[in-house]
Amino acid sequence: MNKNILWRDLYAAAMLELDHAKLGKRIQEALAAIQCAVDEQLEVRDSRNAEEMQALTDATHNLMTLQRVELSIVVPPTGYLRWRPKEATS
Numbered sequence: 001m002n003k004n005i006l007w008r009d010l011y012a013a014a015m016l017e018l019d020h021a022k023l024g025k026r027i028q029e030a031l032a033a034i035q036c037a038v039d040e041q042l043e044v045r046d047s048r049n050a051e052e053m054q055a056l057t058d059a060t061h062n063l064m065t066l067q068r069v070e071l072s073i074v075v076p077p078t079g080y081l082r083w084r085p086k087e088a089t090s
Helices: 003-016 020-043 047-071
Strands: none
Touching: 003 020, 003 047, 020 047
16 A cells, blocks of 8 residues: 555544544544655655645644644654754744
């Protein structure tokens, strides 16, 4: 299965999960898939994958917010994404 589709499917499943008993597991599965996708993107890092990296970053932040709000769990963001966008240069 395409890793891009996998992380997006797992992300959607976590964001739409209504059962709190399942939510934590869904979030962790999605975050793990996102990290795999980040690792894959870092191997072929070029200007064409900037949009995908932004989508991965946004998804991670959304999942961490969901986890914090719905499950009262706070996890430092540095544990999930090893990629950081380049600072804009003038």
